[in-house]
Amino acid sequence: MLRRWKERRRALPSPNILMPPEGVALTLPVAGLGVRFTAQITDIVITTVAAVCLLILLLVLDISDPQTMFAVGALLFFLIRVPYYICAELAWNGQTLGKRLMKIKVVSHDGGPLTAHALVLRNLMKEAEIFLPATLLLTLDAATPLESVAALAWVSIALCVPLFNRHRRRLGDMMAGTHVIHLPVPVLLKDLASDAPLPAAGRKKFVFLAHQLDHYGAFELQTLETLLRNQSARPASGAADGKSATVAVIVEKIRRKIGYADPVPPQDRLRFLNAFYNAQRQHLEQRQLFGDRRENKHYAQDKEESPDPADP
Template identity: 35%
Template sequence: MRAVMRLVMARPDLMKGGAVALPSTEGPVTPVTTPEGVVLSFRTASFASRLAALVIDFLIIILAPVVLVILYILLPFEHLKFDNVKMDHPFIQALIILFVLVGFFLRSGYFMLFELGPRAATPGKRVMKIRVISHDGGHLTPSAVITRNALREVELYLPLTLALQASVNGGWVSLVALIWTLTLALLPLFNTSRARLGDFLGGTRVVHVPRERLSFDLAEQAPVTSPGLTFTPEQISVYGEKELGVLEEVLREKRAPTLRAVADRIKTRIGWVEPNIASDIPSDEAFLRAYYAALRAQLEGRMLLGRRRKDKFDE
């Protein structure tokens, strides 16, 4: 079914930023501009999939205090007596502060820890086959992940806390907190990127990335050999690790319009001349695979010597 879908592709001006679209039947897309100025379109994670992932993650987070309570019941803590201890006791105050800090790191650090990993996804996101990406096509930075998750305090936890407190004492604060929560929670429904406030401020987006697309290692595939696929050290040295990561994603996706746009941009950038013999002219995928292998080998060689090149601007 997917093979017969009609691709919709805008005519790319790669010097100013090409545009490559996904099949229109796949729903909303999130455009990401690569370091080469090519706009890649990822299928945007739906509001329902993000909500389901959040519920799964919250269920996992809730299990942590449950385990602590079970441990308290099972372990011999009879010597701890709190019957006559007042709430203003320094020890009790220290426990309260510790509880607040643990709660913060549990509900926010959980998301940060998993999203800073290689999959950029929490267990809930993995179940729903979605992940976090950077809006500029590069690698996720710690600052971006921390920002998007710290904003969850303002979006969800703080207004819910105010609503619960106000519901006990009564008053209009509870209604304001509820409106606050609903407004920010439903924000993804009112923008094409399905992004929440934390995504906008952190420069991140959430997209669908099925697991099967990442089930192979490009380095383990047979290298492309062709008389027309030779690169000089100067041509390989044009790019760095950031561009290598983008190229790997393009090769994993294997979308013909994207392969053509990126291949043309790289050929222009490195001044690559096509062979005179038509049979020696490689396909776009073959060219990119060969260039990927050459670039990866050079960057790995530099790393062995203690030198790294983060991107094309890093000399």
């Protein structure tokens, strides 16, 4: 029986594979319980500090009675906590401050766009799963043992649910159709210039300004690098004309996109692309030094559409 169970487990698709509606599988590692717990503790600390500051302000202004300090503090914590989780994940596309620090985020379980309805639902369920029963535990005493046991059992079950599913989904994730992943780290490929140094004429002839290089990101740079590597390979018979036409189309697209006014002669098209590649790579690496990572040309827009690999 154990062997049969293991065989069934192996037959299941990897939990790290996400299949978006476009049908192209993405490998996005599921966030573990440890990193999610750390992110949750970070968010709790942030909201608790905000609640404590407001409570101290109320006491200083003599608006709140010290005898009701615990009840007022619990209410403030609730009023800060619920909007914080919902608004943060809506504003940062599935991330709170804690998730941003831990480099994890919420995604739709079916690979579709992350909706506001899903984010609101998963965070309201968090109240029912954890916070409200935990608050009840803190307010109960020995005179109400049944209520205390019931609240403790509910919190324990809710915490154990992620242990028994492959995507580490809690009840709120199951109802909202979401799960939490590690953010993919964009990595630039090996510098093409190290394999084939750019001719001096190419470096001197084509100059690109910073505002022209702001149009593209690492994804387009890698796409351009793939094209240049394919161009450097020996073309098959009859493929040379097709490659030249592809290069001509891409050069014109880049010129129009960045506003490069000077025409590029046919014999200089590859030099133009090599010069643009090196300038773009240096520009992106300089931006990363200041913490500004640009994944693709759509990074400044709140769109979920994937960049077109044929459009560098």
